[in-house]
Amino acid sequence: MKIVKLPKKNLAEFIGHLNSFGQIHAPVKRGEKSFVFAPVTELTEIELNCNRTILPLKKYFFKPVETMFNFCAQKGYEVPVEEQDKKYIIFGVHPCDIHGLKILDMVFSGRYVDSYYFARRRRALIIGLDCTPDELCFCRSTGTDFVDSGFDLFLSDIDDSYLVRVGTSIGDDMVTAADSLFREVEKEDREKYKAKSIQRRESFQTEIQLQDFPGIMDLEYESQVWEEVGEECLSCGTCSMVCPTCYCYAVFDELNLDAESGQRKRRWDSCLFKDYALVAGGHNFRAERSSRVKNRFFHKQRGFVTQYGRPSCVGCGRCKAYCPAGIDIVEVVNKLRSQTRV
Ligand code: SF4
Ligand code: SF4
Incomplete structure (x- = not known):
């Protein structure tokens, strides 16, 4: 180079x-x-x-x-x-x-x-x-x-x-x-x-150990930690919006007043939103805040590793900096790890 x-x-x-x-x-x-x-x-x-x-x-x-595209009946x-x-x-x-x-x-x-x-x-x-x-x-x-x-x-x-x-x-x-x-x-x-x-x-002041963490996540799937974090989480979705590696989006149509044309759009979505896992018929696969918080952590530190061979968190600190409830990814990871080591 x-x-x-x-x-x-x-x-x-x-x-x-x-x-x-x-x-x-x-x-x-x-x-x-x-x-x-x-x-x-x-x-x-x-x-x-x-x-x-x-x-x-x-x-x-x-x-x-x-x-994504404009549509028109003609x-x-x-x-x-x-x-x-x-x-x-x-x-x-x-x-x-x-x-x-x-x-x-x-x-x-x-x-x-x-x-x-x-x-x-x-x-x-x-x-x-x-x-x-x-x-x-x-x-x-x-x-x-x-x-x-x-x-x-x-x-x-x-x-x-x-x-x-x-x-x-x-x-x-x-x-x-x-x-x-x-x-x-x-x-x-x-x-x-x-x-x-x-x-x-x-000069780094904050460290987490991510070695073996996917395995620890599996062991801690039913951990009380998820309930505790879920209690604090406001489901605002800020952590997903500011995260450099969160990429979920929702697709929707906007119809013009002529009722014949419109736009198909997409916008950032968050797995922390209450209706993220709501499906036709009214069932919500992740109705509890604790299950939504757990899902975000699992996707970043477990699911992404399985799919792409590495976690999707890059340690930028934005989710902690902007979470209105002060939820700290490092604290959550350390808590889960300490429970498995005990
Ligand atoms: S610290 Fe990790 S999870 Fe949080 S915003 Fe940055 S990349 Fe995303
Ligand atoms: S930013 Fe904090 S309060 Fe808002 S959804 Fe994320 S974890 Fe919950």
Whole structure:
């Protein structure tokens, strides 16, 4: 992999160059402590030290609500056309979110390829950025604190410069187009990078042990923990909305006033919603909050492992950060594990 160095004093100019590759989106501040990915044109708008945005990158490719096709009794149906040429650059993406995106790529490219998702995904360029973990991050435990693919460029802080890993040919084009801003990497830069990486790994405050966890989940299927968490859960679905790897959606039709035409749409859904498992005839397979909470944990830590060989949690901490009931995935996992060890 090609590695170059970008002095920090050149970052603003580099961002200016990036505008010629597409519209730039990056974390920006919203309110006191919240951040969102939003369009930017210059460095001063970007919040480089943001720990996590409210919504992850999935909002770009798998929209919260979208029209799948328009229908009309006379004309049949037509799929809205996506602009194919317009690229956009998402800057400042942390390793856990790149892993989240790789999981979504895997899910949406399964047996039935999701053309809506990939029409947008293909137009996106990803520029990653290392971050400093806070007390909610546990991506080290989920093995998602480092990425070696899934980005066009990846920037790591080495004091007065960024060490830049070039992941794709278009990433190489971005560097070449702003060649005068970059420097060759010296031995001393590599040493700094290694020391910083160790320092970062050691700065995690939250750890969970996920080893053997699918087996523990099976043993704890009837655990009282599910009742306790179910008692606290408000079924608001926030944890699913903010999760970079939750991908359930509901499909529905909206009829126009002519009663002959309309739109078929899809919107994000959550297995925590009361009516998620409600079927025709009125039976609800998961009427209890405890069973819905259990289902979410089982899907992430058990079912996904069976299907894809890894859990679908990337340790971003969003579900804890935004849960109005303060439900903490780490606490739940630790409680279940401690019960099995006793
Ligand atoms: S389950 Fe929670 S910590 Fe894990 S990826 Fe989803 S939002 Fe992040
Ligand atoms: S965010 Fe918290 S309260 Fe809301 S559904 Fe998820 S676990 Fe329940």
